[in-house]
Amino acid sequence: MGCCGDDDGDLLDQLVPPESDTHTYFDHNSSPSPSSFAEEVVISPMNSNFAALVSKDLLRAILELLPPQDLARSACVCRLWRAVASEREMREKAFRSPWKVRRVLGDPSSALFWGHSRLDRFAISHRLRRGDTVAGLALRYSVQVMGIKRLNNMMSDHGIHSRERLLIPVVKPELLLNSTCYIEFDEQAKREVAVLYLEGGPDEKTNNLTNRAAFTERGKRKILNSLRRSMQVDVETAEFYLSFSNGDPRAAMMHFSEDLRWERQKREHYIFS
Numbered sequence: 574m575g576c577c578g579d580d581d582g583d584l585l586d587q588l589v590p591p592e593s594d595t596h597t598y599f600d601h602n603s604s605p606s607p608s609s610f611a612e613e614v615v616i617s618p619m620n621s622n623f624a625a626l627v628s629k630d631l632l633r634a635i636l637e638l639l640p641p642q643d644l645a646r647s648a649c650v651c652r653l654w655r656a657v658a659s660e661r662e663m664r665e666k667a668f669r670s671p672w673k674v675r676r677v678l679g680d681p682s683s684a685l686f687w688g689h690s691r692l693d694r695f696a697i698s699h700r701l702r703r704g705d706t707v708a709g710l711a712l713r714y715s716v717q718v719m720g721i722k723r724l725n726n727m728m729s730d731h732g733i734h735s736r737e738r739l740l741i742p743v744v745k746p747e748l749l750l751n752s753t754c755y756i757e758f759d760e761q762a763k764r765e766v767a768v769l770y771l772e773g774g775p776d777e778k779t780n781n782l783t784n785r786a787a788f789t790e791r792g793k794r795k796i797l798n799s800l801r802r803s804m805q806v807d808v809e810t811a812e813f814y815l816s817f818s819n820g821d822p823r824a825a826m827m828h829f830s831e832d833l834r835w836e837r838q839k840r841e842h843y844i845f846s
Contacts, residue, residue: 629656629657632657633657633660633663636654636658637666640667640670640690641664641667641668641687641688642688642689644658644664644667645688664684665677670690672690672695672746672749672750673749673750673751674749674750674751674752674753675753677755677767678754678755679755679756680756681756682758682765683812683815683816685813688816689816692744693743694766694767695743695754695767695768696724696741696768697714697741697742697743697768697769698740698741698768698770698771698775699714699738699739699741700738700772701733701737706730707721707730707733707739708730710741715744715745720742720744721739721741724740724764725761726762726764735761736761740759740762740766749769752769756768758820763821764820797815800814800815800825800826806829811825814826
């Protein structure tokens with residue numbers, strides 16, 4: 574009985590087609606080109622023993638190399654792949670790997686959160702102090718004033734006086750290197766982000782207030798139903814656009830309208846061409 578490494582090696586051997594089979598890809602009367610050899614070694618269900626990928630450990634080792642979008646696509650292959658690709662650890666690793674984040678603590682309200690590892694999924698938490706202004710914070714963190722307002726759902730600079738903290742956009746990816754981020758829903762910003770604390774950690778009192786208001790199923794269902802009625806779509810579609818827009822219903826409607834406009838233009842192009 575061999576060790577785990579030996580078993581994985583045997584499975585890897587099964588993925589590559591036998592040497593006798595690879596000869597059928599070429600014409601014996603002509604010499605194969607380098608590009609033909611490159612195509613030969615591609616591992617896919619068409620030219621390999623697909624049953625070798627039934628090992629969850631081997632499957633994890635392969636899928637953990639994928640970016641979030643491709644990891645989500647792999648979940649559509651079969652039930653086994655969906656089970657592995659849907660594991661929280663797998664999704665978290667794919668989410669934090671592009672930015673070399675060390676850990677992401679907390680669970681999002683929707684698993685769709687993990688599907689887009691963009692820089693705007695992260696934010697810096699700044700606890701407001703007397704004398705803070707939006708312009709001053711923009712200068713301090715080297716960001717745009719409108720970027721802070723947009724992220725915090727603020728219509729004017731006066732909104733700063735009714736808040737205990739502001740979310741600051743992350744514009745320097747090196748800030749996330751080896752960092753620990755906390756998934757939070759900010760009640761006033763109306764969005765869910767992975768929050769980076771440059772000083773200290775999350776405040777327990779603030780987290781309890783936002784979690785009670787934001788992570789209740791009733792509140793989430795109310796937003797989704799309202800968005801679904803406005804878009805005239807199903808709940809899954811409304812949930813996708815809401816997650817894609819970082820929890821901002823207005824941005825979700827804008828993205829949905831842009832997609833509809835694009836589909837309409839494509840349809841008209843095919844009709845009149």
